[in-house]
Amino acid sequence: MSEPTESSRPLRVVVADDQAAVREPLAAVLGLAEDIDVVAAAADGNGVLDAVAAGPVDVVLMDLRMPVLDGIETTRRLSDEHPGVAVVVLTTFADDDSILAALSAGARGYLTKNAGRQDIVRAIRAAAAGQSVLDREVQDRLLATVRARPTASGQQLPADLTPREREVLTLIGQGLPNRAIAEKLFVSEATVKTHINNLFAKAGIRDRADAVRRAIAAGLA
Amino acid sequence: MSEPTESSRPLRVVVADDQAAVREPLAAVLGLAEDIDVVAAAADGNGVLDAVAAGPVDVVLMDLRMPVLDGIETTRRLSDEHPGVAVVVLTTFADDDSILAALSAGARGYLTKNAGRQDIVRAIRAAAAGQSVLDREVQDRLLATVRARPTASGQQLPADLTPREREVLTLIGQGLPNRAIAEKLFVSEATVKTHINNLFAKAGIRDRADAVRRAIAAGLA
DNA sequence: CCCGGGTTCCACCCGTGGGTCCAGGTGTCG
C-alpha cells in the first residue's frame, strides 16, 4: 500500500479556494514541505478541472464553497473522470449534509479549517496513499449519523438479477427517467424498458416508485 | 490542532495483537520511526489496560481478535477511562459490523493488515493529533452503510408544506399510486393530484421517483 | 366583512411508464 520511504517523489497538489487570502498562504506554506509540490491554485471548480487536465495531479485540497462550480460537484466529476486523483476537503463547514455529500462524492479526506499545517500535510500524504483522513469532529458526526439508524442492512433483492439489471435499478433509484438511463448506459430506451420489465418481474417490483424504495433499501442508490 | 513541527516529543505507542509473530516484528518496525516509542506490547486487552495504567500512552495499535478481552471492548473501556489515549485498529477483518463496532467504541483509526509500515505510522501520528485515518475500503464501507439508511436528521424539505401535502408525500414515499392515496385519505384522485402538483412545485421535486427519494431522505417514509 | 390559505373537486391534454410480443447478436457451456 505504500513504499518503504515516505517520499519517493514529491506529491503534486492543487489548492482550491475562492478566497485568495486563504488560497495563497495555504499554497505557500504547503510548498514548504519537501515532499509536496503545489502545482496549481484554483479559485473555483473549473480551475481545478483545468489544472488536473493540464498535468498529472495526486491530490486536490478542496474548499466546498466556491463560485461557478462548487467543491462537491467538482469532487464528483474528479472521481468520475480522474479516479486516480485524491480529494481532501478543507472547509469551515462541518455540518452533516456537507460531510455526507463530500464523502459520497468521493472525497478521501475531510478537514475543518482549524486544522493545522501538519494536519493538512498528513491528510494529503494519507490521501495520496489511498487512506482517508477525517477530523475528529467529522468522524464523530459521521458515526452519529450511522448509529442514528440501526441499519436494516437489507439485501432483500433476489440474487438472480443480472449485472445490467442491477445497474438499471441503481439508476432508477437515483431518480433518473428511462431516457436519461438509456443515455448513461449508451443503449436505446427500448433496451432500458426491457431490463426494467425483467427486473420488475424477478424482484416483484410493482412500479417505479417501488423500485426507488427497493434500490435505496438495498444500498444501491 | 497540532504543533508547527511534526515531533515535539516521541509518541508513546502500545502494540496489541495476540499473535507474537505479528506483534513482535510490528513493534520492532514501528520503533524505527524517530518520533515513535513502543512502550509496551500486549497479547490481549488486559495487557493493554495494564500498560496504559502503568504509564502515559498516546496511541494504542489494536487488533480486534484477542483472547480474554477483545479489541472492541478494550477500546470502549479506554475511551471511557482514558479518553486521551487514541486507538487505531489494525485487523484483517473489514466487515461492516467490525468497523461500526470499533468506531462506535471510540477508535480513531481503522486499518486493514495490508496497510504498509508508512500507512500505519501515518495513522498513529494522525490519531495522536486528534485526526482519524481509515483505509480506503473501510471508508467506502462506512459510507455505504450511511447511505443505505440516509440521515434520520435530514429535514431538507421546505417548511411551507401544508400538513396535507406532507401526508401525501409520505404516502408517495411508501410507493402508493395516486388512487391508493386517495382511498387512504378519503378524497378523490383529483385532490391528490392537486396536492402533488403543489408540493412538487414548492419542494422542487421533478417526478414521483424523485419524491420517493426525498420522502425517504426526510424521514417521512 | 371580506380576503386569503387550505382543502376539495372537475375537465382536458399528453408525455412517460409499464406490459406484451417478437427478434437478432453475443457469449458460454455441455
Place this chain on the structure above:
DNA sequence: CGACACCTGGACCCACGGGTGGAACCCGGG
C-alpha cells in the same frame, strides 16, 4: 454444434402520472 442466458432493439397499446385552468367550500384574521 445446440441450448441457454444475457444484452440489445423495435412495435404497439393503454394506463397512470404530471400540468393547466378553473371552481367551490370552510375557516381564521385583518
